[in-house]
Amino acid sequence: xxxxxxxxxxxxxxxxxxxxxxxxxxxxxxxxxxxxxxxxxxxxxxxxxxxxxxxxxxxxxxxxxxxxxxxxxxxxxxxxxxxxxxxxxxxxxxxxxxxxxxxxxxxxxxxxxxxxxxxxxxxxxxxxxxxxxxxxxxxxxxxxxxxxxxxxxxxxxxxxxxxxxxxxxxxxxxxxxxxxxxxxxxxxxxxxxxxxxxxxxxxxxxxxxxxxxxxxxxxxxxxxxxxxxxxxxxxxxxxxxxxxxxxxx
Amino acid sequence: xxxxxxxxxxxxxxxxxxxxxxxxxxxxxxxxxxxxxxxxxxxxxxxxxxxxxxxxxxxxxxxxxxxxxxxxxxxxxxxxxxxxxxxxxxxxxxxxxxxxxxxxxxxxxxxxxxxxxxxxxxxxxxxxxxxxxxxxxxxxxxxxxxxxxxxxxxxxxxxxxxxxxxxxxxxxxxxxxxxxxxxxxxxxxxxxxxxxxxxxxxxxxxxxxxxxxxxxxxxxxxxxxxxxxxxxxxxxxxxxxxxxxxxxxxxxxxxxxxxxxxxxxxxxxxxxxxxxxxxxxxxxxxxxxxxxxxxxxxxxxxxxxxxxxxxxxxxxxxxxxxxxxxxxxxxxxxxxxxxxxxxxxxxxxxxxxxxxxxxxxxxxxxxxxxxxxxxxxxxxxxxxxxxxxxxxxxxxxxxxxxxxxxxxxxxxxxxxxxxxxxxxxx
Numbered sequence: 001x002x003x004x005x006x007x008x009x010x011x012x013x014x015x016x017x018x019x020x021x022x023x024x025x026x027x028x029x030x031x032x033x034x035x036x037x038x039x040x041x042x043x044x045x046x047x048x049x050x051x052x053x054x055x056x057x058x059x060x061x062x063x064x065x066x067x068x069x070x071x072x073x074x075x076x077x078x079x080x081x082x083x084x085x086x087x088x089x090x091x092x093x094x095x096x097x098x099x100x101x102x103x104x105x106x107x108x109x110x111x112x113x114x115x116x117x118x119x120x121x122x123x124x125x126x127x128x129x130x131x132x133x134x135x136x137x138x139x140x141x142x143x144x145x146x147x148x149x150x151x152x153x154x155x156x157x158x159x160x161x162x163x164x165x166x167x168x169x170x171x172x173x174x175x176x177x178x179x180x181x182x183x184x185x186x187x188x189x190x191x192x193x194x195x196x197x198x199x200x201x202x203x204x205x206x207x208x209x210x211x212x213x214x215x216x217x218x219x220x221x222x223x224x225x226x227x228x229x230x231x232x233x234x235x236x237x238x239x240x241x242x243x244x245x246x247x248x249x
Numbered sequence: 250x251x252x253x254x255x256x257x258x259x260x261x262x263x264x265x266x267x268x269x270x271x272x273x274x275x276x277x278x279x280x281x282x283x284x285x286x287x288x289x290x291x292x293x294x295x296x297x298x299x300x301x302x303x304x305x306x307x308x309x310x311x312x313x314x315x316x317x318x319x320x321x322x323x324x325x326x327x328x329x330x331x332x333x334x335x336x337x338x339x340x341x342x343x344x345x346x347x348x349x350x351x352x353x354x355x356x357x358x359x360x361x362x363x364x365x366x367x368x369x370x371x372x373x374x375x376x377x378x379x380x381x382x383x384x385x386x387x388x389x390x391x392x393x394x395x396x397x398x399x400x401x402x403x404x405x406x407x408x409x410x411x412x413x414x415x416x417x418x419x420x421x422x423x424x425x426x427x428x429x430x431x432x433x434x435x436x437x438x439x440x441x442x443x444x445x446x447x448x449x450x451x452x453x454x455x456x457x458x459x460x461x462x463x464x465x466x467x468x469x470x471x472x473x474x475x476x477x478x479x480x481x482x483x484x485x486x487x488x489x490x491x492x493x494x495x496x497x498x499x500x501x502x503x504x505x506x507x508x509x510x511x512x513x514x515x516x517x518x519x520x521x522x523x524x525x526x527x528x529x530x531x532x533x534x535x536x537x538x539x540x541x542x543x544x545x546x547x548x549x550x551x552x553x554x555x556x557x558x559x560x561x562x563x564x565x566x567x568x569x570x571x572x573x574x575x576x577x578x579x580x581x582x583x584x585x586x587x588x589x590x591x592x593x594x595x596x597x598x599x600x601x602x603x604x605x606x607x608x609x610x611x612x613x614x615x616x617x618x619x620x621x622x623x624x625x626x627x628x629x630x631x632x633x634x635x636x637x638x639x640x641x642x643x644x645x646x647x648x649x650x651x652x653x654x655x656x657x658x659x660x661x662x663x664x665x666x667x668x669x670x671x672x673x674x675x
Contacts, residue, residue, distance in 0.1 A: 018462060022389065026593025026617075033620050066394040068462040132393065135587070149588045151389060192590045197616055230619050233612040237630075241609060244584050 008041040009210065012057035015065075015073045016046050019100040022151070024063025026194030027095060030203050031059060037223035038207075040216075049076045053083050057092060058210040060084070064098025064192065067110065067128075074116065077103055081119045088121045093209040094186035097195065098152060101188035102126040105181075106159065122188040123159035124174075124181045130155045136242045137171030137191055139179040143201040146179075147238045148193030156181065156190065165189055170242045185209030198238070200224070200231050290351060291343055292374050297324065297357035297519055298411065299374050301367060303402045304382025305459075306563050307508045308334065308361035309539045310500065311382060314512035316359050321532030322520060327355035334363045336370055357519070364398050365391075367405040379409040379437070380515045382508065384421045384459045385562035389588065395459045396421070403428060409437040412518040414511065417443035417471045420461035427467070442514040443473035444507050448480075452503055453569050454596060457562040475514035480506035482572055484533075489513050494526050496533035500543025502570030504563075509533065541659040545649060548666055549640060552649035557659050561591040564653075574601040575651035579639050581632060583608035585657030592617040602626070604642060607635035608658050632661055 013028055032042045045054045049072070077084075084104070088094060094104065102108045105122040109115050111129030118125070132153040139146040146166055155175035158164060165180030165187055173179030173190065180189035187206065189195060196203045204220060211218045220228070292299055302312045316328045329342040339360060347353045362370055384399045399421035406413045406425050413429070416422045426439045449455055478486045484497045485506035494513070498505050517524045538544045541557035556571075558564035580603050582589070589610055597618060604626040606615050615625050629635040639650055654662060663669055 017460065020594075021386070021395075022588075023590030023593040026590065026620075029593055029620050066396060066462065068394075068396055072462045149590060151393075151588060153393070192588065194590050194593055197593070197620065198613075226619055227616070230612055230616040233628075234616050237609055237612055241584060244587070 008043060009035050009059070009207075010043045010045060010054070010057045012054055012060045013044055013046045014060065014062040014100065015048060015069075015077075016063075017048055018069035018073050019065040019098075020063040021065040021069065022063065022098060022192040023194045024061070024097050024100075024192075027063065027097065027196040028061055030194070030196035030200075031061070031095075031207060033227065034200070034203050034220065034224060035207060035218075037227070038218055038221065040211075040218075047080075049073060053080045057087065058214070059206060060087060060092060060094045062094070062096045062100030062104065064100060066099075070099050070103060070108070070116070074103075077119065084119055085121060088183070088186060091184065091209075091213055093184075093206050094121060094188075095196070095206050096122065096186070096188045097192065098154075098190060101180075101190070102154065102156075105156075105188065111153075121186065122181050122183050123162035124156050124188070125159075127155045127157065128153060130175060133172030133175075135171060136238050136244065137173060137179065138169045138239060138242055139166035139171075139173065139191070140169055141166030141179075141202075143199070143205050145235070145239075146191065146195070146199050146202060147235050148191035148195045148198055150190055151192060152190050154190065197227075198231055198234055200228050287351060288340060288343060288373050289375075291347055291353050292358060294353055295327070295355060295358050298377025299358040299360060300378040300380060300515065300519065301371070301374075301376045301405065301409075302359065302361045302380045302382070303364055303367055303405060304380075305364075305385035305387040305398065306560070306566075307382045307504060307511075310505060310542055311380070311508040311512050312359055312361040313499070313539050314509055314533070314536065315380070315515055317532045317536050318512055318516045318529045319357060319359070319519070321528045322516075322523060322525065324356040325354060327353065327358045329360050334361045334366075336366050339370070339374075364401040367401060368408070371405055371408045376405075376409055377411040378414070378515065378519055379406045379412075380414045380511060381406055381416060381419075381422045381425070382511055383416055383419050383456070383562075385457055385560065386459050386591065387560040387562070396461075396463060399459070399461075406437070407432070407434070411437055412515075413437045413439045414515045414518060415439060415441055416458075416507075416511070417441035417473045418449060418456055419458045420464075420466065421459065423467060423471060424464060426471070438518075440514055440518050441471055441473045442475040442477075442507070442510040443471075444477040444503065444510070445479075448477060448503065453598075454565050456503075456507075457565055473510075473514070474517060475510040477503075477506040477510045485509055487513055489517060489526055489529075492526050494530045496530045497536070498533070499536040499538040501572075502543075502566055504566045504570075505542075541654070541656070541663075546663070546666065546668055548650065551644055553666065554649050554651050555659055555662075556651060556653045557656060558653065559586075559656055561594050565595050567653075568595070568597070568599040571599050571651075574599060576645040576647050577639070577642055577650040578603045579605045579607065579635060579650065579652045579654075580611075580614055581606075581608045581635065581652065581654040581658035581662060582610040582614050583655065583658050584610065586610065586655045589613055589617075593620075597621050597623055605629060605635045605638045607632050608655070632658060633665055636662065636665055 105118045106125040137150040164178035
């Protein structure tokens with residue numbers, strides 16, 4: 001599967017059949033496109049239930065899904081929890097969205113009160129069943145303004161001292177004025193859209209963290225200009241239409 | 250007699266709201282308030298009862314097909330205009346058909362119903378037959394989780410007083426037989442439609458029905474009363490019982506062929522021994538496409554083919570149904586499609602370029618295409634200007650331009666090119 005030249009970058013996609021309900025495949029698409037346009041070869045390796053977790057990924061990506069999907073992957077994820085924690089301890093950046101991020105956190109309290117313990121890579125816990133937040137979201141972060149679409153009924157409570165991805169300027173985020181959480185070079189977020197194509201600076205932060213571990217340089221070039229231009233225009237419209245009211249009847 | 254006043258008031262409101270242009274739900278609302286028993290009383294007059302058509306995609310098309318097939322058998326059919334599938338829209342549609350005393354001359358009602366209101370509406374309308382088309386990922390911003398939508402349909406199906414017609418190839422809806430027999434229900438009976446397995450296997454992206462993460466797939470094979478055997482640019486071959494029928498499809502595509510199988514299975518159940526496959530296929534020959542589903546409209550000396558999408562499934566299946574990469578393409582998408590995350594789940598291999606991209610979400614769509622290296626000519630967020638850019642292109646050799654549009658942009662585009670005065674109906 002993997003052809004590992006010095007510059008080949010391996011992206012591990014966790015449970016794509018279950019946890020990519022909100023277009024999170026797009027986050028992998030964005031990372032791949034930016035890496036390839038910078039001249040790197042990319043191997044995307046998918047982990048599905050019952051398979052052996054691939055070794056030595058450079059980036060780990062997980063996405064969102066319904067509670068039924070969370071339950072479906074849970075046993076397999078727990079079997080691989082130690083291996084995933086080791087990757088995080090070694091500095092492999094994780095990029096996690098929605099339910100997948102919650103599984104990699106401290107735990108999820110479901111609407112019926114059941115608690116699912118998490119893998120413990122991200123310092124927060126999630127509580128489901130709060131009022132749903134739907135619409136565009138804008139966040140000020142260390143990587144600049146982050147925009148996207150949110151659609152969740154989940155409140156994220158960060159552990160003491162944990163650092164959020166950013167401060168919400170429009171939308172709901174974690175439910176307390178902040179959005180997401182970071183752990184070293186790993187990022188967990190509730191923002192969809194998908195978030196990485198819309199926010200090249202965030203993609204580049206993930207890519208840089210991955211390549212620095214291997215002493216490989218990364219810089220966006222003219223080959224990235226059109227991706228960046230279209231992302232910038234998309235972001236302008238999102239910020240202008242941020243108050244769009246969506247029917248949730 | 251007790252309905253004369255409410256009906257007259259409702260009609261007056263209807264006339265007034267129409268004169269101002271719009272507001273079709275209000276008159277129904279007023280009649281419901283003035284005479285709560287009105288609707289129940291009207292629908293009790295249907296000899297063949299009421300059919301609900303439910304599904305993530307294909308409701309309007311299938312409602313239209315079923316209506317025409319039953320009309321082909323000589324029945325007088327009451328149906329709701331395309332897309333008017335919320336409770337007040339249905340009341341308003343009834344209001345426009347009844348006499349002032351509340352009498353309605355129809356043998357059967359065929360109604361497409363929004364999933365979220367189906368169960369509630371079933372309490373008033375007491376449907377005899379429920380047709381369930383598919384569960385596909387749709388409007389998550391509204392339904393949250395796809396299995397919620399599945400349960401809305403399955404729960405409604407259980408209250409049908411005579412027949413349930415369901416999709417054998419849908420991971421959720423194929424469970425209805427098991428669900429009802431576990432309950433020990435004798436009625437409704439359950440009948441399936443489907444597509445031949447080879448047809449599904451050969452489809453580039455299958456049927457695009459939602460994955461079921463909560464239940465194991467059934468291992469026992471399920472028989473389908475109506476099965477789509479093949480389809481091409483002109484029509485579909487469908488086996489009903491032991492008989493084969495060739496039908497003309499109002500719009501091309503695997504999903505439209507399956508809709509036709511669903512309509513035939515339903516007609517066969519509703520009509521029983523009166524069902525005549527020859528009459529049914531004849532009815533398909535004269536069908537016009539539903540609004541925006543493969544419609545060809547005049548555009549100067551050329552034609553425009555509208556390809557409408559509402560969600561990932563309808564966009565992918567409509568793209569897959571294109572015979573070749575369209576020569577001239579406009580894509581129009583606006584905030585009527587709130588969350589476009591799913592654009593990254595779509596395989597755009599059927600497009601080799603887009604000439605004009607328009608609507609508030611044009612930039613987001615262009616960003617998606619750039620990730621696939623599909624070239625885009627001009628991005629013009631204003632639809633009117635975008636249409637002028639399309640007009641300025643030389644005449645395509647195929648004779649028609651292809652406009653891939655979300656629902657809201659379709660309605661606007663139709664208006665701009667001179668089809669806006671028509672009422673939403675067939």
